Amino acid sequence: MQDNKPDYFYQRYRKDIMSSAVPRSGFVVFCVLLVVTLALYPVLRTLGVQIYSAFTGKYVSGYHSLLLVNCPTEQTARDIGRIIMEKRLAACVNIFPRTATMYYWKGEIRDATEILLLVRTKTSLVQRLMTYIIAIHPYDIPEIITFSIDDGSQHYLKWIAEAVTDS
Structure with missing residues (x-):
């Protein structure tokens, strides 16, 4: 019976590690998306200002x-x-x-x-x-x-x- 205890704990511990891999990959995807968004922010902002100005006919301050x-x-x-x-x-x-x-x-x-x-x-x-x-x-x-x-x-x-x- 004592021989089964270490195997039980080992199997339980390995199962916890494997199940935590899914949330980590989601976090990595979130981080990558955040970095890409921040890198593209100047381009996206300029494009947004031009679209807003074209549709509304209003001037956007700071351009x-x-x-x-x-x-x-x-x-x-x-x-x-x-x-x-x-x-x-x-x-x-x-x-x-x-x-x-x-x-x-x-x-x-x-x-x-x-x-x-x-x-x-x-x-x-x-x-x-x-x-x-x-x-x-x-x-x-x-x-x-x-x-x-x-x-x-x-x-x-x-x-x-x-x-x-x-x-």
């Missing part, structure tokens, strides 16, 4: 952005503006001449005149545009500030979307 960029000279501003326009990273660039600027730099307050660029683009391009501007800008720390466009003329916002490329 377009506005950047403010200060430049030391008008020629620098024109060069940066032209380059980002040629690369189709911006739909439009306004150049505001001679803005008076006061700023804190290396422990003291300084005065200067700068040229302000007002850049309109898609929000999906903001990071690439900022990286590019930082690479070509003459300042060590260029001022680049972005704002999400909450609303505006539907025709104008559609034009921005058509004027810039995502690739």
Whole structure:
């Protein structure tokens, strides 16, 4: 009788292990689906926004952005503006001449005149545009500030979307 006890416990233990394999495989499938969904989220969100906008005719906030960029000279501003326009990273660039600027730099307050660029683009391009501007800008720390466009003329916002490329 004692010889049967270890076999009984062994068989019972093996049965529990085998029955727990089914829930584990379900958990693995759930994890894989979760990872795939998170990886595809940007694409799914963009597609959803476009479908929503097409069916309702309404603008979805945050699809377009506005950047403010200060430049030391008008020629620098024109060069940066032209380059980002040629690369189709911006739909439009306004150049505001001679803005008076006061700023804190290396422990003291300084005065200067700068040229302000007002850049309109898609929000999906903001990071690439900022990286590019930082690479070509003459300042060590260029001022680049972005704002999400909450609303505006539907025709104008559609034009921005058509004027810039995502690739």
